[in-house]
Structure formats: C-alpha cells, structure tokens
Amino acid sequence: MTGDAGRVIAVDLGGTNIRVALVDTNGGTTGFVATPTGAAEGPGAVVSRILLMIRDSLAAAQMDASEVLAVGIGSPGPLDRISGVIHEAPNLPGWTNVRLADRIAEQVKLPVFLENDANAAALAEFSYGENRGTDNMLYITVSTGVGGGLILGGKLWHGVYGSAGEFGHMTVDFEGPLCDCGNRGCIEKISSGPDVADWSIEQVRSGAKSVLSARMESGPLSGRDVVEAAAKDDSLAVAALGRAGRAVGFGIVNVAHLLNLDLAVVGGGMANAGAMLLDPIKTTVTTHLLASTGPSLRVVPWSLGEDVGVLGAAASARARMAGL
Numbered sequence: 168m169t170g171d172a173g174r175v176i177a178v179d180l181g182g183t184n185i186r187v188a189l190v191d192t193n194g195g196t197t198g199f200v201a202t203p204t205g206a207a208e209g210p211g212a213v214v215s216r217i218l219l220m221i222r223d224s225l226a227a228a229q230m231d232a233s234e235v236l237a238v239g240i241g242s243p244g245p246l247d248r249i250s251g252v253i254h255e256a257p258n259l260p261g262w263t264n265v266r267l268a269d270r271i272a273e274q275v276k277l278p279v280f281l282e283n284d285a286n287a288a289a290l291a292e293f294s295y296g297e298n299r300g301t302d303n304m305l306y307i308t309v310s311t312g313v314g315g316g317l318i319l320g321g322k323l324w325h326g327v328y329g330s331a332g333e334f335g336h337m338t339v340d341f342e343g344p345l346c347d348c349g350n351r352g353c354i355e356k357i358s359s360g361p362d363v364a365d366w367s368i369e370q371v372r373s374g375a376k377s378v379l380s381a382r383m384e385s386g387p388l389s390g391r392d393v394v395e396a397a398a399k400d401d402s403l404a405v406a407a408l409g410r411a412g413r414a415v416g417f418g419i420v421n422v423a424h425l426l427n428l429d430l431a432v433v434g435g436g437m438a439n440a441g442a443m444l445l446d447p448i449k450t451t452v453t454t455h456l457l458a459s460t461g462p463s464l465r466v467v468p469w470s471l472g473e474d475v476g477v478l479g480a481a482a483s484a485r486a487r488m489a490g491l
Contacts, residue, residue: 174230175484176221176277178240179476181284182258182311184204185213186473187220188230189235194295195476198228208392209261217247218274225476233379237278238271239484240478241287243312245419248329251281257347258311280487286332287479288469289324294482297470303429305422306469307334308434309415309444313355319426322491323483335359339417354418360390360437365395377403393438409447410441416451423456423464434469443469468484 173192177184181204188199205212217240225232244254251268253259268279279399282290289306291301304318315334317324324331335355336348343352344362356362368388371380378401382392396404419431433450437444449466456464471478 172189174235175481176224176232176235176238177477177480177484178217178221178238179189179239179284179480180204180213180217180259180272181476182243184257185192185220186477187217188225188477189224189230190478192485194478194481198224198226198230199477200224200227204259205374210265211260213259214267215266215291217271221271225368225451232275235277237280237484237488238275238277239287239480239482239487240267240281241284241480242267242281244283245330246281246283246426248282248325249279251279253281265413278488279429279485280484282480282483282487283314283316283329283332284335284476285314285325285478286316286325287483288319288434288475289332289432289479290482290486291471291475291479292434292469293318293321293323295471295478296432296465296484297358298430299430301430303426303430304333305413305426305431307419307433308435309358309360309411309430309433310439311360313353313415313421313435315424317422317426321419323486324395334418334422337418339414339421352449354414357414358437360393363390363393363407363411363437364388366410367403370403371405375403377401379404389436394437394443397440397443405443408443411437412444412447413451415444417455419448419452419464420455421462423452425458428464431466432462432469433466434471434475436488438468 173190186201188196207264238252253265256262272279302321306316313335322354340352346353346356
C-alpha cells in the first residue's frame with residue numbers, strides 16, 4: 168500500500184529538540200518521537216539522529232517508508248527551500264550550506280521538502296488550526312529568535328528569493344540595541360527569550376529589585392525564568408514581557424498597515440507566557456492601528472502549541488507536492 172491516508176513524515180528540526188511524526192491529511196499524528204538535537208555535535212551527528220528518528224517513528228506507527236508520500240522538514244535558516252540547502256542556522260553550530268534534503272532523501276528513498284520553520288508554522292495554523300482557511304494571516308513565533316510567516320490570498324508568501332516573513336528583523340526602535348543581523352532595534356533583539364533575559368539582567372545590575380537577582384546567582388537566566396517570575400507578579404519580569412509585547416505589537420501594526428490582514432497568530436515558546444505577553448501586544452495593536460485597518464484584524468495565540476512544528480513540516484510538504 169502506498170501513501171496510506173496521505174501520510175507524510177514530518178520533521179521539526181530545532182536548535183534544542185527534534186520532533187518527528189507521521190501526519191495524515193487531517194492533521195492527525197502517529198508515531199511521535201522527540202529527542203534533544205545535540206546541536207553542538209555538528210551537522211553529521213544531527214542528520215544521523217534525524218534518520219534514526221524517522222525509522223523509530225515508522226516503527227512506532229507500524230508502517231514502512233513505502234506507505235508514506237514524502238518527508239517534510241521545518242528548519243531554522245536562512246535556507247533555500249527549492250534546493251533543500253540550509254545556508255546557516257544560528258542555533259545549529261557548523262551548519263553552513265548543508266544539503267539536508269538530499270542527505271535525508273538518499274537514505275529514505277522518498278521526496279524530501281525543506282521549509283523555513285516559521286513559514287511552516289504559518290501553514291500549520293492555516294491548514295489545521297482553529298482559524299484554518301483564514302486567507303490573509305501573519306504567524307509570528309517568539310522563542311529563541313523571532314520569526315514570521317505570511318499567508319496571503321490563501322497561499323504561503325515566499326517573496327522573490329524565498330526570504331519573506333523576516334518579522335523579527337523589522338526595526339521598531341532605530342536607536343535601539345544592536346541586533347546580531349547588524350541593524351538596531353529589531354523586534355528579535357527586544358522580544359526573543361534570550362534578549363528578554365538579557366534586558367532583565369541589565370535592569371537588575373542597574374539596581375532594579377527582582378526575584379530574578381537570586382535566580383541569576385545559580386546560573387544563566389533564560390526567557391522561561393522571566394516568564395516564571397512574571398507569573399509571581401515580579402514587577403521587573405512583568406515589565407520585561409510588556410516591553411517584548413509592545414515590540415511585537417508595533418511589528419503587527421506595521422505589517423497590517425501594509426497588507427490589511429485578517430489575523431495575526433502569536434506562537435513560540437515565549438507565547439507560553441499567555442496574557443502577560445499577549446495583552447501588551449493586543450493593547451499596542453488596538454492603540455496604534457489605523458481605524459480603516461482595525462476592524463478586520465484579530466490577534467490570537469497559537470492554537471496548535473508545540474505540535475505546530477511537525478504539522479507545519481507536513482503542511483509544507485503537501486503544498487510542495489501540489490506545486491505551491
């Protein structure tokens with residue numbers, strides 16, 4: 168039997184974890200497996216790990232590779248989705264011009280399709296989320312970095328060179344902190360988990376009172392630490408998330424003014440902060456969006472949670488097989 172239930176093997180490649188599952192046409196998953204990426208071991212070890220996980224996923228689902236249609240991979244970039252090459256990935260040391268799709272295809276003997284992880288997540292929400300079918304949508308992931316994907320006219324928008332959706336590198340403060348990309352005041356430099364933590368550290372060292380000061384004594388501070396402190400009503404942590412949310416909100420306003428969107432979906436690890444991040448985003452959008460644009464735009468949290476990665480990888484493979 169070939170292509171049972173239209174299943175594809177979906178690989179969510181992240182800097183911290185790899186998740187693999189078989190996904191059917193309705194977004195149902197089976198054979199789910201996950202493991203730490205082990206990124207410090209380099210591309211060779213990670214590719215071998217992906218291949219092992221694909222075999223484990225098939226075994227858990229009691230299926231053979233001949234029973235699936237393709238492999239979809241969602242990955243950080245920059246990357247070339249057509250050639251299947253990851254040019255570089257900040258959270259994957261040593262990944263320079265890695266021909267990931269070819270290396271996987273050689274072993275599994277299936278078509279392999281590579282897509283930017285934020286683009287894949289946008290497709291997941293469009294295809295399987297609570298707001299599926301919304302034709303004009305911005306998906307934003309706020310995590311170790313900040314990325315975005317655009318659905319325009321019911322299709323994923325890649326742009327001329329495939330790099331559309333770099334939401335995290337929109338400038339919202341032209342005199343702001345220097346970003347790794349070389350620009351100042353990027354949304355990512357204000358709102359990503361590591362940068363939320365770095366800003367909080369700076370405030371503590373400048374004399375601000377916070378429970379985070381004790382946490383800093385036991386090791387590096389993370390965005391998750393800030394979220395946990397905010398949940399305990401720590402004023403500095405609440406301020407850090409408010410600052411992050413405002414930056415994302417102004418980014419949404421700018422994109423909405425340009426494209427007149429129906430929907431903005433906010434996901435990623437930092438979205439687990441819930442209303443502590445989403446409320447300042449919504450307030451910023453409501454306050455600064457032009458009235459002519461405002462009535463059509465909703466801002467909502469992701470509906471798929473951590474499954475967005477594998478579902479997005481599957482959705483991107485299906486889109487490619489359909490010639491989109």
